[in-house]
Amino acid sequence: IISVREEEENSSRRRGDGSWKKIKEREGKDLLYVERCRRHRWRCAEVTFTCSEEALCHHWVITLLFSSAGRPKHLLVYINPYGGKQQGKRIYEQKVAPLFALAGIFTHVFVTQHANYARDHLRTEAELKKFDGVVCVGGDGMFSEIIHGLIWRTQIDIGVDPNCPDEILLPSSLRIGIIPAGSTDCICFATVGTNDPVTSALHIIVGDSQPMDVCSVHHNNMFLRYSVSLLGYGFYGDVLTDSERKRWMGPARYDLSGVKMFLSHHYYEGTVSYLPASDIVGTPRDAARCRSGYVRAERYEMDDSDTEWRTIRGKFLAINAASMSCACPRTPKGLSPAAHLADGTTDLILVRKCSRFDFLRHLLRHTNKDDQFDLTFVEVHRVRHFRFTPRHCQSDSDLELDLRENGKHQIFSQICRDHPACGCTPAYSSWNCDGEILNHTAIDVRVHCQLIKLFARGIEEPTVFEDFTNPCAI
Numbered sequence: 122i123i124s125v126r127e128e129e130e131n132s133s134r135r136r137g138d139g140s141w142k143k144i145k146e147r148e149g150k151d152l153l154y155v156e157r158c159r160r161h162r163w164r165c166a167e168v169t170f171t172c173s174e175e176a177l178c179h180h181w182v183i184t185l186l187f188s189s190a191g192r193p194k195h196l197l198v199y200i201n202p203y204g205g206k207q208q209g210k211r212i213y214e215q216k217v218a219p220l221f222a223l224a225g226i227f228t229h230v231f232v233t234q235h236a237n238y239a240r241d242h243l244r245t246e247a248e249l250k251k252f253d254g255v256v257c258v259g260g261d262g263m264f265s266e267i268i269h270g271l272i273w274r275t276q277i278d279i280g281v282d283p284n285c286p287d288e289i290l291l292p293s294s295l296r297i298g299i300i301p302a303g304s305t306d307c308i309c310f311a312t313v314g315t316n317d318p319v320t321s322a323l324h325i326i327v328g329d330s331q332p333m334d335v336c337s338v339h340h341n342n343m344f345l346r347y348s349v350s351l352l353g354y355g356f357y358g359d360v361l362t363d364s365e366r367k368r369w370m371g372p373a374r375y376d377l378s379g380v381k382m383f384l385s386h387h388y389y390e391g392t393v394s395y396l397p398a399s400d401i402v403g404t405p406r407d408a409a410r411c412r413s414g415y416v417r418a419e420r421y422e423m424d425d426s427d428t429e430w431r432t433i434r435g436k437f438l439a440i441n442a443a444s445m446s447c448a449c450p451r452t453p454k455g456l457s458p459a460a461h462l463a464d465g466t467t468d469l470i471l472v473r474k475c476s477r478f479d480f481l482r483h484l485l486r487h488t489n490k491d492d493q494f495d496l497t498f499v500e501v502h503r504v505r506h507f508r509f510t511p512r513h514c515q516s517d518s519d520l521e522l523d524l525r526e527n528g529k530h531q532i533f534s535q536i537c538r539d540h541p542a543c544g545c546t547p548a549y550s551s552w553n554c555d556g557e558i559l560n561h562t563a564i565d566v567r568v569h570c571q572l573i574k575l576f577a578r579g580i581e582e583p584t585v586f587e588d589f590t591n592p593c594a595i
């Protein structure tokens with residue numbers, strides 16, 4: 122239920138002196154409620170209840186109001202006017218603000234004036250005690266700003282050093298709502314099942330709650346960034362770097378850069394070490410999907426003292442860590458379809474050097490039912506902690522070992538790297554961290570189980586409640 126409004130039906134009766142008197146015939150309640158539509162979309166519907174007994178009516182209202190526990194009353198809203206197709210402000214004003222008003226939610230709205238405006242405001246100025254949640258109107262990059270602000274502020278307020286890689290981070294009490302207005306919007310899609318501003322607004326209004334894992338990324342014990350969706354080196358790093366120069370194109374920039382980087386077919390050498398998540402049920406190759414209400418782990422920090430690190434050295438077209446499925450309209454099942462939102466792990470996907478044809482087969486499988494991991498050059502591991510070192514950063518002894526293993530070819534490829542004009546693969550790619558470029562290639566990543574909470578409930582299985590005869594189901 123979104124809101125209950127009084128409605129009175131009056132009639133008039135003649136008094137003895139001939140004048141007319143208004144009397145309350147029936148008391149009605151206009152009930153605004155959520156109706157499930159196709160493809161996980163929610164819409165607002167209305168029904169009027171009438172009741173001749175005032176006491177019964179009162180009982181109804183009390184019961185309905187009681188069901189509103191856990192709902193936000195005061196929200197801090199940040200709108201990125203430049204995300205996606207630059208529609209954030211319009212989307213919020215036309216589709217979301219009227220619903221918040223109907224639900225009796227008070228808002229404090231900021232339209233961001235520059236990049237990192239929301240992050241810095243949350244870190245230092247925002248009076249967080251006054252609010253029950255933060256709403257982000259924009260894409261994954263804007264969401265990233267919000268979590269950076271909130272996580273940082275929470276740690277500082279309680280005296281935890283957010284720079285230290287070994288610290289156990291504490292969750293913020295504020296939930297975050299995402300009104301999708303970006304280019305990929307994969308965090309919204311993977312937690313709600315659709316990118317639809319009205320559906321997201323309704324999940325906020327009813328006070329849904331979905332915990333979510335967050336990866337912290339460090340370089341030499343120096344904090345770089347947090348990630349909740351994709352950390353990608355090689356293909357996705359290169360696509361992002363190339364697409365940033367084409368921002369004016371809007372969401373289509375990713376398609377153009379995707380094709381360009383596919384044709385470039387660059388591979389990168391390096392070492393990946395990881396700590397497998399051994400104490401969990403399930404693997405990245407499961408047929409089961411992360412669905413609503415499915416919380417695998419209690420929030421805890423793992424004890425990895427008994428688990429052994431594993432190391433893989435090689436040439437990779439892509440190294441991806443998906444902490445959630447990363448489902449989005451481009452890949453409705455996601456980069457790692459069986460990844461979980463809140464299990465304290467990330468799925469590490471290694472795509473080794475292969476032919477263009479094979480890489481295309483792998484990419485195309487993101488868009489159909491075939492298993493993108495069922496290929497000899499792809500491996501996937503569910504991990505809690507991993508490190509990557511590009512080959513040129515490896516220690517001298519590692520380089521010597523490479524030389525002994527691979528002989529002359531290695532020497533020539535080193536020379537090519539030092540002379541980019543020869544047209545060989547460049548030595549480094551960049552990390553794509555939830556759509557932002559990292560300025561370090563050697564990184565150390567650890568998963569913090571359920572560090573944040575969203576106003577969402579995960580993707581629901583299609584239910585009998587879906588009303589396919591309703592016009593909103595089209």
Ligand SMILES: Nc1ncnc2c1ncn2[C@@H]1O[C@H](COP(=O)(O)OP(=O)(O)OP(=O)(O)O)[C@@H](O)[C@H]1O
Pocket residue numbers: 200201202203204205206232233234235236237238258259260261262263264266302303304305306307556
């Ligand atoms: N007022 C602003 N002016 C310029 N940039 C901004 C402003 N507010 C936020 N940003 C930055 O804009 C970048 C992109 O925003 P956003 O994520 O909303 O859209 P997107 O990149 O199109 O979508 P997606 O991340 O889903 O691909 C973010 O990195 C954010 O920091």
Ligand SMILES: CCCCCCCCCCCCC/C=C/[C@@H](O)[C@H](CO)NC(=O)CCCCC
Pocket residue numbers: 260261262304305306307350351357360361375376379447449451452456484485487488553554555556557
């Ligand atoms: C030739 C057929 C090719 C078919 C390929 C389909 C594969 C598409 C996979 C898309 C995966 C998106 C993962 C999400 C990453 C987000 O954190 C990030 C920020 O929004 N978006 C991108 O980096 C944008 C990345 C866009 C990549 C294209």
Ligand SMILES: [Ca+2]
Pocket residue numbers: 334444445460461462463464465466467
């Ligand atoms: Ca996870």
